[in-house]
Structure formats: structure tokens, C-alpha cells
Amino acid sequence: MASLELANAALKEIERLRKEQELVIRKINNYHSKLQQSPEQADHMKDDSWIKLRTYYIKAKTLAEDEATVSTNCIEHLTGLLPGQAPPNRKKPGGSMLQTDPNEKKRKRVRADDSTRLSSPTQRSTSVAYNNLASGDQVAARISGDGAENDEWIVVKLTKYDRETNRFEVIDEEPDDEGNGQRKYKLPASQIIPFTKRSDVSNAPDFPVGTQVLAVYPGTTALYKASVVGPQRKKRSDEYSLEFDGDEEDGVAGLPTKTVPFYHVVQLPSGHRQ
16 A cells, blocks of 8 residues: 555654644734834845845745646545556556567656755765755756666655765655565765756756757656757746657657756756666
């Protein structure tokens, strides 16, 4: 009954997010209450006060988005428990070259994140993306070894950064094919790629047409090599139009075009093997 356990975990996460939202909204209301009682205070408020109020609004928006994501996951888990309903598809459909290995790992669905900060390794201190990683963040992780024939990238959740070993501890939240529960990994920064946060669209990369990227295949949490084929995004919040390598469909000429949100598309790692 893994679906029931995951649904219960999602409900607990929703409750946590609601409580955190209430605290943030209370702080926002306190600001506005003071300004309504004494409107002239607005002229004397310091810049850091306005910045703090803006930060509260951003936090409230992020929490609301996280709650929506967790709620969607919860619905999917509960749907799989209904009579006559199949559980959510965890693998790319069809007979694509992406699945030629019969023992290929299950494709996992995307999870929500929280926001307890992590310390990042010193060698990555110049990278804003790594410095801003937080416990609970989703990242792309290469879980295959350096000597593997093909690189296997999946979406995982960060749990902590181990200063002694200089490695990130991550968890693959979906039980494996044998039902052995969630897998944990300790990976160096070279095997971790941060995703752009959904709320941080201003820092989202803008990959032009023809660029090769690594992206989450729709309906899964597995990442594959793809090429940007759609017109360049008009807005930074738009999705990318991608063609995934080896995604041929029987009886169809060329590769099908898939749309992937900007926050699930990253730069293709150097030397990627697929």
C-alpha cells in the first residue's frame, strides 16, 4: 500500500505548509494593520521594512505553489487506490530507445519541496544555484557510477549536506521495482544539478533553438538528453518545446515534440552518455 503511505505523507506535508502559510500571512497582515491605522507611517518606513514585506509575499506565493504541487501528488496516489483505477504511470510509454534495458529503473513522479537551508561545498561557493540549495529541494542527480555505460539522471530530494565527506545526501522517494522502499544516496556536487526554482523565473536559463539540454521526460522524474526545437520563449515562465533523443514512435516520421517547464530543463552535462 505504498500509494496510501505516500498519500498520508502528502497530507502531512500539506498541513505543515498550511501552518507555515498562516504564520507568513499573519506577519503580512500585521504590516498592513499598522499602515491602515497610521497611513503616514508609510512615508517613514525604512527600505529594509519594505524589503521584508516583499519577502513575506514571495514566501506566501511559494508556499501556495508548493501546496498545489503536493495536493496534485496526493490526488494521484489516491486515484491509484480506487477500484478499477491503475496507479499513475511511472515509465515513459511506448517502445522508445530510451527503454531498451529491461531492468531500467522505474521512472518516478515529481515531488514537492520545502525550504530548510543547506550549506554548500566550498568548491561550489561561487555558484549561486549551489549556494541556495536547501533541504527538501528537488535536484537532478546522476545515480549511475562513473564507469557506467549510460548516465542515469533522476529527480531526487535533498536531505542534508555532509561537510565531512563533502557530499550531498539525497533520497529517491519512489520505492524501487522490488518494493524495497526509498533509496538514499550520498553524491558529490559533480553528480548534482540544481533546478531553477519555479518562483525564481528571473534567473531561469534561456536556451535557444538547437541547444542540447537535459530535461525531465513528461510524466516521469527521469531526465534525458533533448534538443530545443520550439521558438525561443517569449516569457521566462514559458515551457520549452523539446525533442528527446531516441524517442521514436512506430509509424511516425521524426521525433515527437514534448513540452517541458523551464524549471525541469538544465544544461547538458559535459561528456553525457546515453
